[in-house]
Amino acid sequence: MMLSRVADALYWIGRYLERAEHGARLLDITLTAGLEGGRDEAELIAGRALRALGAEPLEAGNSLIDAARVLTFDRADSNSIFSSIALARENARQVRDQITTEMWERLNLLFLRMRDTVGQPGWEGRANAIYQSAIADLHAFKGIVEGTMSHGEGYRFLALGGAIERAQIICKLLELHLVETEGPAIQEFGWVTLLRMCCGLEPFVRARTADFRRESVAEFLILDQEFPRSLRFCAERIDRHLQGVAPGAFGQRRTAFLRLTGKLRSKLDYASLEEVIGADSKAFLASVIDECISINSAVHDAFVAYPLEERLPA
Amino acid sequence: MSQRNTGSELENARSGVGPRFEAYKLGSAYDEMFSKPGEPREHYEGLFARLGSASGDELEGLQRAIEQAFLFQGITFTVYGHEDATEKIIPTDLAPRIIPSGEWDVLDAGLKQRLTALNLFLADLYGDQAILKDGILPRSLVLGSPNYRREMLGVTVPHGAYVNICGSDMIRREDGQYAVLEDNLRVPSGVSYMLANRDAVKRAFPDLYRAARVRPVETYPDDLLATLRSLASEYQPDPTVVILTPGVFNSAYYEHAFLARLMGTPLVEGRDLVIHDNVVYMRTTSGLKRVDVIYRRVDDEFMDPLAFRADSILGVAGLMNAYRAGNVVIANAPGAGVADDKAVYAYTPEIIRYYLQQDPILPIIETYLCREKTQCSHVLDNLDKLVVKAVGESGGYGMLIGPHASKDERTSFAEKIKADPENYIAQPTISLSTAPVFVDGHVESRHIDLRPFILAGKKMTLTPGALTRVALKRGSLVVNSSQGGGSKDTWVLSGPSHASEGAVTP
Numbered sequence: 166m167m168l169s170r171v172a173d174a175l176y177w178i179g180r181y182l183e184r185a186e187h188g189a190r191l192l193d194i195t196l197t198a199g200l201e202g203g204r205d206e207a208e209l210i211a212g213r214a215l216r217a218l219g220a221e222p223l224e225a226g227n228s229l230i231d232a233a234r235v236l237t238f239d240r241a242d243s244n245s246i247f248s249s250i251a252l253a254r255e256n257a258r259q260v261r262d263q264i265t266t267e268m269w270e271r272l273n274l275l276f277l278r279m280r281d282t283v284g285q286p287g288w289e290g291r292a293n294a295i296y297q298s299a300i301a302d303l304h305a306f307k308g309i310v311e312g313t314m315s316h317g318e319g320y321r322f323l324a325l326g327g328a329i330e331r332a333q334i335i336c337k338l339l340e341l342h343l344v345e346t347e348g349p350a351i352q353e354f355g356w357v358t359l360l361r362m363c364c365g366l367e368p369f370v371r372a373r374t375a376d377f378r379r380e381s382v383a384e385f386l387i388l389d390q391e392f393p394r395s396l397r398f399c400a401e402r403i404d405r406h407l408q409g410v411a412p413g414a415f416g417q418r419r420t421a422f423l424r425l426t427g428k429l430r431s432k433l434d435y436a437s438l439e440e441v442i443g444a445d446s447k448a449f450l451a452s453v454i455d456e457c458i459s460i461n462s463a464v465h466d467a468f469v470a471y472p473l474e475e476r477l478p479a
Numbered sequence: 480m481s482q483r484n485t486g487s488e489l490e491n492a493r494s495g496v497g498p499r500f501e502a503y504k505l506g507s508a509y510d511e512m513f514s515k516p517g518e519p520r521e522h523y524e525g526l527f528a529r530l531g532s533a534s535g536d537e538l539e540g541l542q543r544a545i546e547q548a549f550l551f552q553g554i555t556f557t558v559y560g561h562e563d564a565t566e567k568i569i570p571t572d573l574a575p576r577i578i579p580s581g582e583w584d585v586l587d588a589g590l591k592q593r594l595t596a597l598n599l600f601l602a603d604l605y606g607d608q609a610i611l612k613d614g615i616l617p618r619s620l621v622l623g624s625p626n627y628r629r630e631m632l633g634v635t636v637p638h639g640a641y642v643n644i645c646g647s648d649m650i651r652r653e654d655g656q657y658a659v660l661e662d663n664l665r666v667p668s669g670v671s672y673m674l675a676n677r678d679a680v681k682r683a684f685p686d687l688y689r690a691a692r693v694r695p696v697e698t699y700p701d702d703l704l705a706t707l708r709s710l711a712s713e714y715q716p717d718p719t720v721v722i723l724t725p726g727v728f729n730s731a732y733y734e735h736a737f738l739a740r741l742m743g744t745p746l747v748e749g750r751d752l753v754i755h756d757n758v759v760y761m762r763t764t765s766g767l768k769r770v771d772v773i774y775r776r777v778d779d780e781f782m783d784p785l786a787f788r789a790d791s792i793l794g795v796a797g798l799m800n801a802y803r804a805g806n807v808v809i810a811n812a813p814g815a816g817v818a819d820d821k822a823v824y825a826y827t828p829e830i831i832r833y834y835l836q837q838d839p840i841l842p843i844i845e846t847y848l849c850r851e852k853t854q855c856s857h858v859l860d861n862l863d864k865l866v867v868k869a870v871g872e873s874g875g876y877g878m879l880i881g882p883h884a885s886k887d888e889r890t891s892f893a894e895k896i897k898a899d900p901e902n903y904i905a906q907p908t909i910s911l912s913t914a915p916v917f918v919d920g921h922v923e924s925r926h927i928d929l930r931p932f933i934l935a936g937k938k939m940t941l942t943p944g945a946l947t948r949v950a951l952k953r954g955s956l957v958v959n960s961s962q963g964g965g966s967k968d969t970w971v972l973s974g975p976s977h978a979s980e981g982a983v984t985p
Contacts, residue, residue: 169762259727262739262746468764476766
């Protein structure tokens with residue numbers, strides 16, 4: 166049992182931080198892609214990364230680093246990394262009594278470091294270091310959550326937000342790589358980069374050797390049972406976290422969202438490779454994103470914005 | 480630092496080997512540390528020696544460390560009207576203010592006596608009004624006050640305690656006597672700084688702290704929770720206590736969250752509460768949960784748009800009715816503010832005598848009421864020596880500091896007084912006591928006040944410690960954090976009767 170507002174804030178901390186981590190990783194990878202792959206390949210990767218982050222494609226005369234600056238620091242853009250971190254911190258401040266001091270201090274430190282970097286001359290030269298340090302801080306934060314916060318309802322809402330955001334982010338990346346038909350076919354370097362964007366290169370190689378083919382990478386990122394960023398893994402977590410929240414409460418509404426999460430989970434548990442990367446791939450990925458959005462609203466309706474009439478004592 | 484070398488450090492500091500105190504000026508005000516130049520009072524000798532022997536770099540390093548710790552912990556207050564720099568840390572000075580046990584015993588007895596009388600006074604004002612019938616106070620002064628809440632007439636409060644959390648402002652006069660400057664009976668704040676300062680100073684001077692046998696303040700949150708729980712009905716063995724905050728934009732938000740965290744009580748905002756059939760519920764993930772006791776950090780006017788200000792979004796509609804129906808306890812009780820009014824203040828010695836048949840233990844500052852003809856003409860004749868305050872205002876507004884004002888300002892203020900004498904009181908200019916403060920690696924004297932915290936429920940508790948506020952500008956008497964004030968830790972030393980408390984390890 167916890168305040169609805171608090172549950173909502175924790176959920177959004179989870180989402181914002183997942184978003185910030187994803188943004189930092191994509192920009193980190195994109196800025197160095199030119200060093201490893203060829204020039205054309207690097208351009209394609211930058212194009213996909215910008216679209217994944219919801220930015221306009223680069224126009225002539227605009228440099229990648231300028232686009233990165235906006236995606237990193239722009240407070241006017243609520244999806245920028247700094248905005249996401251600031252919003253997470255603002256939410257954390259509102260539920261400061263519900264999170265541990267260790268969690269708060271790490272998040273606050275991350276925010277203060279990021280704030281001190283904003284507008285600093287010469288940040289371009291240190292951009293990769295900035296992204297990597299932000300990612301390391303975010304990993305540390307998650308570790309602190311695991312180790313210091315009680316794994317009760319608050320923890321579940323925090324983790325739920327992270328899992329839903331992650332599923333949507335990975336889905337978007339997969340859409341851009343699997344469904345996209347324009348332009349040249351993605352080569353090995355493109356698949357390696359996709360794995361890195363999902364923080365999955367090493368786990369992939371361990372599980373399947375360095376065999377970077379479309380089918381193999383897609384199967385891993387969608388259907389793998391153990392990799393923590395595969396869609397199937399996220400769906401399992403979403404379902405599990407929601408099962409544990411407010412057991413026994415909210416009869417009908419509870420059924421509503423558990424039906425949704427159960428469906429998503431079994432869809433990914435029983436999908437065949439042909440279904441997910443074949444001709445219906447586009448529809449399949451779109452349905453996963455849609456279902457995440459539905460779960461998001463069902464959770465909000467059941468726990469946060471429920472009509473009082475339903476809950477008043479008789 | 481061992482006992483053995485304390486003596487030589489003391490010698491060094493006295494003979495001017497340590498350059499720390501060169502800029503320390505003693506004025507006419509009472510100085511907490513020195514009885515005369517170079518002669519520290521007995522209870523300050525340890526600190527004096529420690530400061531005298533420390534290098535400037537060490538002091539600056541300690542000071543920087545504490546500021547950084549406050550920033551990381553988010554111990555900040557909100558500055559209104561800034562876009563990005565809305566959070567600032569409150570400057571904390573590392574040199575503790577030290578109060579010997581004998582002095583504290585007087586404060587303890589005096590503050591409890593005072594709060595007991597004020598609670599009886601409030602029960603009377605919202606009950607039989609015997610004190611008004613007996614003519615001790617003018618009826619209009621109380622009933623005409625904007626802080627008098629008719630909604631409270633005939634309401635009984637648990638244990639007769641209208642004020643459950645009190646933070647009186649004390650000063651020390653030139654003769655060394657503590658005096659009450661103001662009773663804060665509504666939503667006093669600052670207790671989180673008392674605890675945070677203690678935490679920081681303990682780390683900075685562990686040896687000094689241990690040797691001094693300082694009484695602990697760390698039990699404040701437990702005591703507060705016990706006080707709040709004691710207000711619930713006796714049929715309610717496990718009451719739900721919540722803290723009601725105006726929200727994250729309030730300047731004291733940090734403190735609200737801090738107390739909620741240490742007490743383990745939900746921190747709610749008005750929008751988290753609903754009222755149904757005169758019962759208060761909070762919206763939780765498992766549905767509505769009944770609330771029994773509300774420690775509100777929202778002012779009376781904003782608590783219930785149906786009863787008070789209709790444009791308030793910080794409160795809950797219907798809260799006053801639920802309260803009057805006896806289904807929820809609000810601490811402090813609405814309407815308690817009528818007793819900390821600046822004009823009522825002048826009558827507090829009479830109020831204590833009236834209800835307790837005792838002489839007040841703690842004096843107040845001599846106060847002239849402009850509503851009384853003879854006193855008013857005295858005020859008008861002596862405007863250049865007095866501080867004049869508007870009764871209904873606070874935070875330094877509507878105030879004339881006679882000695883610092885120009886002739887024109889005094890003349891125009893005199894007109895205001897003549898036009899509305901009931902709205903003004905006057906007091907002699909008072910000089911707050913001074914204490915040592917770190918400034919750029921050396922030590923200077925600055926003016927300070929004292930805000931102890933008293934809890935009243937089933938029993939009354941005075942926490943042995945306080946928030947000492949510091950006017951950080953040289954010569955300034957303004958200690959408010961919004962106007963360049965800071966704070967410092969306050970050490971209350973153990974007396975013979977506190978043997979077990981003094982043994983508490985840091």
